[in-house]
Amino acid sequence: MRASSRQSVRRSITSSPTSLDENGPHELGRLIAELPPARLEQVFKHASWADERADSYERLEFLGDSVLELAIARAVFDRFADASEGRLAKIRAHVVSRASCALVAKDLGLGERLAERAGDISKDELERISRSRNVLAALLEAAIAALYLEHGFERIEPAIVSAFSEKIEYARSSHVDYKTELQEALARTGRQVHYTVLEVEGPPHDRRFVCAAHVAGAQFGMGRGSTKKAAEQEAAREALEALGVTPEVF
Numbered sequence: 001m002r003a004s005s006r007q008s009v010r011r012s013i014t015s016s017p018t019s020l021d022e023n024g025p026h027e028l029g030r031l032i033a034e035l036p037p038a039r040l041e042q043v044f045k046h047a048s049w050a051d052e053r054a055d056s057y058e059r060l061e062f063l064g065d066s067v068l069e070l071a072i073a074r075a076v077f078d079r080f081a082d083a084s085e086g087r088l089a090k091i092r093a094h095v096v097s098r099a100s101c102a103l104v105a106k107d108l109g110l111g112e113r114l115a116e117r118a119g120d121i122s123k124d125e126l127e128r129i130s131r132s133r134n135v136l137a138a139l140l141e142a143a144i145a146a147l148y149l150e151h152g153f154e155r156i157e158p159a160i161v162s163a164f165s166e167k168i169e170y171a172r173s174s175h176v177d178y179k180t181e182l183q184e185a186l187a188r189t190g191r192q193v194h195y196t197v198l199e200v201e202g203p204p205h206d207r208r209f210v211c212a213a214h215v216a217g218a219q220f221g222m223g224r225g226s227t228k229k230a231a232e233q234e235a236a237r238e239a240l241e242a243l244g245v246t247p248e249v250f
Contacts, residue, residue: 027159029108031151032143039146043139044110044117046129057142064141065096067148071160072096075168090180094171095164101137104163110139178236182213185245191215193239195232198222213239 035043043057050056069092076083076091083091094100105111111130118126129135147156161168182193192215199210211231213221220242223234 026108026163028104028147028156028163031147031156031159032108032110035143035146035150039150041117043142043146044114046114046118046135048129049118049121057138060142060145061138062145063148064143064145067144067153067156068096068101068141068160070153071157072164072168074157075161075164076172079168080172090177091168091171094177095167098133098137100164100167101140102133104167105136105140108140108163110143111136114139178233178240181245182236182240182243185240185243186215193220193236195235197228197231211235215239215243 032040032043042055042060045056047053047056047058072092072095073088076088076095080088080091114135115126115130118129121129144156144160147159179193186193194214196212196214197209198212201208201210206226208224208226209228209231210222210224211228211234212219213223213232213235221235221238221240223231223236223238225231225234
């Protein structure tokens with residue numbers, strides 16, 4: 001792709017302002033924006049245009065995952081003094097999930113920043129990469145690692161927790177992991193659950209999955225969703241109802 005063509009692609013992706021502006025609402029975004037150029041270069045270097053894979057953001061992603069988990073673990077430990085170890089683990093797992101990380105990364109405009117530094121790739125491929133949930137989550141973790149290396153944990157911990165504050169509250173107040181609840185309820189009586197895909201509906205770009213939850217060979221629940229995981233969660237919810245079990249809310 002010629003430089004002028006690539007610039008037009010970038011303008012189309014970055015036309016709206018993002019919170020990476022240092023006057024934006026997110027302290028985490030401001031810290032990322034103020035990283036030294038060398039750090040930013042690695043944070044936003046995708047493996048597909050890095051000379052060596054080790055030069056991409058993947059090594060930073062590995063470190064950032066641990067830094068993020070520690071920050072969130074400490075936050076939920078302090079906030080929920082009455083929660084059991086198992087409940088704390090569930091809250092943390094939801095807060096640091098790929099989906100949650102991708103949403104925070106999207107709020108911070110990290111996909112757009114990645115696109116600005118893209119190599120010589122096609123428009124379609126650039127848009128696919130910069131909007132990928134896995135890529136967005138990886139970018140956030142890489143950015144957190146770069147901040148950790150630059151400032152240390154104590155300096156960046158409040159900004160990380162603040163960026164995930166809504167996710168923590170959602171996990172505490174309303175998120176229910178039906179699959180885990182079902183698995184734990186069945187384990188108390190020595191039973192297990194397994195899931196099957198009954199049907200896949202719709203075109204490739206708009207799939208709908210139909211899954212069933214089976215206990216001891218009998219179907220106890222069925223669910224539909226845009227992903228297999230979502231359909232299994234719905235099937236698990238129905239199974240819990242069939243078994244007369246009320247899921248715990250965080």
